[in-house]
Amino acid sequence: MNKKINKSVIINIIMAIVAYGIVMALIYGGFLGRQAMSIIIPCCINVMLAVSLCLLVGFLGELTLGHAGFMSIGAYAGALTTNALNLPPMVELLIGLLVGGIVAAVFSLIIGLPVLRLKGDYLAIVTLGFGEIIKSVINFLGFTGGAKGLSGIGTYSNYKNFTFVYIFVLLTILVISNLVRSRHGRAICAVRDNYIAAEAVGIKVSKFKTMAFVISGFFAGMAGVFYAHNVGILKPGNFDYNKSIEILVMVVLGGMGNIKGAIVAAVILTALPEVLRSAADFRMLLYAIVLIAMMLFNNSKFRTVMIEKRNLKKAMSIQKEGE
Amino acid sequence: MSLINNLVEQLINGLRTGSIYALIALGYTMVYGIAKMINFAHGDIIMVGAYALYVFAALLGLPVPVCILLTIIVCAVLGITVERIAYKPLRNAPSLAVLITAIGVSYFLQNVALIIFKATPIPFGSVIKVPSIKIGGIHISGITIVTLIVTVIAMAILTWFINKTRAGSAMRAVSEDKGAAALMGINVNKTISMTFAIGSALAAVAGILFICQYESLSPTLGALPGIKAFVAAVLGGIGSIPGAMLGGIVLGIIESLSKAYISTQLADAIVFGVLVVVLLVKPSGLLGKMKAEKV
Amino acid sequence: MALLEVKHLGISFGGLRAVDDLNMSIEQGSLVGLIGPNGAGKTTAFNLLTGVYAPSEGTIVLDGESLVGKAPTEICKSGIARTFQNIRLFTKMTVLDNVKVALHNHVEYSLAESFFHLGKFSKREKEMDERAIDILKVFDLDGQADVLASNLPYGKQRKLEIARALATEPKLLLLDEPAAGMNPNETQELMDTIQLIRDKFHITILLIEHDMKLVSGICEYLYVLNFGMELAHGEPAVVLNDPKVITAYLGE
Secondary structure (H helix, E strand, O other): OHHHHHHHHHHHHHHHHHHHHHHHHHHHOOOOOHHHHOOHHHHHHHHHHHHHHHHHHHHHOOOOOOHHHHHHHHHHHHHHHHHHOOOOHHHHHHHHHHHHHHHHHHHHHHHHHHHOOOOHHHHHHHHHHHHHHHHHHHHHOOOOOHHHOEOOOOOOOOHHHHHHHHHHHHHHHHHHHHHHOOHHHHHHHHHHHOHHHHHHOOOOHHHHHHHHHHHHHHHHHHHHHHHHHHHOOEOHHHHOHHHHHHHHHHHHHOOOOOHHHHHHHHHHHHHHHHHHHHHOOHHHHHHHHHHHHHHHHHOOHHHHHHHHHHHHHHHHHHHHHHO | OHHHHHHHHHHHHHHHHHHHHHHHHHHHHHHHHHHOOOOOOHHHHHHHHHHHHHHHHHHOOOOHHHHHHHHHHHHHHHHHHHHHHHHHHHOOOOHHHHHHHHHHHHHHHHHHHHHHHOOOOEEOOOOOOOOOEEEOOEEEOHHHHHHHHHHHHHHHHHHHHHHHOHHHHHHHHHHHOHHHHHHOOOOHHHHHHHHHHHHHHHHHHHHHHHHHHHOEEOOOOOHHHHHHHHHHHHHHOOOOHHHHHHHHHHHHHHHHHHHHHOOOOOHHHHHHHHHHHHHHHOOOOOOOOOOOOOO | OOOEEEEEEEEEEOOEEEEEEEEEEEOOOOEEEEEOOOOOOHHHHHHHHOOOOOOOEEEEEEOOEEOOOOOHHHHHHHOEEEOOOOOOOOOOOEHHHHHHHHOOOOOOOOHHHHHHOOOOHHHHHHHHHHHHHHHHHHOOOHHHOOOEHHHOOHHHHHHHHHHHHHHOOOOEEEEEOOOOOOOHHHHHHHHHHHHHHHHHHOOEEEEEOOOHHHHHHHOOEEEEEEOOEEEEEEOHHHHOOOHHHHHHHHOO
16 A cells, blocks of 8 residues: 555656646747736646645535635735845745745634634635625725735746745645645544544544644635735735635535645636637636536536446456456 | 714614615525525626616616516526526535535626626616605605615515415425425425525515615626625524524614724624624524534 | 443433433443433433533543543543444545544644654554554454445444444443344344454443344343433343333333
8 A cells, every 4th residue: 555655656746847847848938928927826826725725625624715815814914024024035035925824824723713613604604704804904904005905015926936936836735635644634534524423533623623724824825925926916805705716616626625636727727717818708708607517517417327337347347357 | 963863874774785685685595495505696686687677777768667577577587597507406416516506607697797788887877766855854865765665575575475375385394304395295396496586586676776776787786785695694594584684684784884983994894793703602693593413 | 440430410401301310330341231212311321421412410430530521532532432323434534544533642643744744654654554454354344444434335334433433442432223224144243243342452331222132142231211211220131121121112
């Protein structure tokens, strides 16, 4: 069994290097136009957001609709930090990332402790509420620039610094996918599957819910810092529940609790509007139709029948081997 | 004296906004009760209602009562159609899949409106022309009076329908236990369709009242009242019909008072803050019933 | 002193006395049955012992330690493990992982080591795997270690639940209707397994069961509940022939 794991680790490393190589070739080979170049970093940011949300929705099994809120806290904390500092850009960004991640994690803890007592749809609406509260408060406060926005942020995380951003994307993926294959991750999944049984075998449900919430918030905050230093100006309106939903859609289309799926979905859904640019007005309509069609297909009889057929084939081939 | 007058006026404003929230919240709560799903596209039915009214009244120039009736029919049919196409195949799917589908439907409706009517807001004067009145220095607009009266009537009819008619008891039975209801000979599909139709019709009414108040059409006009009404439904205890009415009105009044006396920018934060506090104290909402899991 | 001492234990739900003045004294290493008609309060008694409900009154002492007011997780650490009447497995996890979850507090490494799979991670994970497989072997489940728990047949799901409970290294194991839904062959096999684990793991077992063949076959002592109250207790042969008990089960 250990060998199996090692093999998949090697495959993952190769995939990470290949992905890196392809993007670098695209950037420096001159294959991409300006528009296409500009979505490279947003892809990275959305991968970080989707993977971190995947921990909550896929593994903890709690639907949260406030992920953009934590992203915005990280974005503002990071941007305010780098605006105040006067250091080499990459050092500033590194400090900003840490501050953004930690502040977002602290807020996740403060919000998570009371909120995680709720379950299901109630948790969803309260996290949505918190996202909106964060948005209104940022809008109201003076030092965040209010509705006019916070400007003058150094655009450090542009495509020229892809390598730097990519390292943090890999770090996010590594930490979260490692976590879910550890004793702590198993405890988180146990809470999802049956919290009563989890308690009965000594898993503190609230502790692991909060843990997942804080870890997820930390990475969402870091993604927010990259976002801030990618667009250069922050407005509270960028972080409304539509952004949270956008991330949630990536996680769900990725197959809930499937980190690789979430990554692919994040990249495709970020790139899709760009590809559909020629369709102009129709692209969001197409997006909506694709979304509905995907959900209907994923849960259709057709697909169940296909899976059953595949399982049957597998079972028959195993039986044949036995003979 | 003017201070009290002002307060009363704000309360009445709150009552008006709250009534609209309550009408929308009823749709959320009825659908949640029966289909156990958050119909995220419900807010956009309001938008469709508003545009439908615009088409019938401003473009086709039909008489107002006919316009209103047609608008309600359009929304009810839309509600049934959306349920048939998008939600019915997912009845046994995980609730998250249904939620995402509902979000997809919401995007779909918004973008269809965007393509047909474009993003620029369309000014559209109120079709309900009732003069405002003044009682002891308190100014109440005509649309406010109409909104309050219509809401009271709609709620009375709905309460009677659900508690006193065969169809209403079928609805209650299906929301309690689909399987058992089917075994008792209730047509579950028909009952769910009916629920969507009623919910959407109420949303149409809310949409008409809303657009007569704000007089400007845009493809995303349903999103904010939709979300607020959803919060109202949860606040009152989702699945509970009196809860949705109470939640809507409480929310409207809180919002109106915070806008008037605290800060316009913080009004949303306060509204959501109240929701969070209520849920932390009473996790199932004001009038919701808590179902404890049996071990 | 007995392993578990329960005195005057009671709980009310509204006006209903679900358990009323329950007294039990369970010796180390014994195999005790808790029986009674449906709705007698047996599962509620289990829920009181495991901290799912806090008792309205009474004391629970396990091995000299009071358990009243403690959370289920703490009671698990104190040494009571249980199974559930309606099976509660971690359905989307593998059989092996179900057991490994229960080893969470017994084989430890830090969160940082979880993040990066460094340090003690590999060694401790290997140790967990071995311990989990050892327990699964007892139930003949080691061959299906990588199967999703929800894909196991019913009888094996019941066994896995017991395996998972054992992994928490309890002093006292509570089994809630372990033979429910099993055919006579499976029940016979289960009886052997229960006796085997009692001896192999040196634990004490308290079980709720309706199958009188199982109860009289392996239990050394019985407590009978009816309407939340203790109706009788003693050796199976005596208790099961007690007219009060027979009336409670069959009616008058």
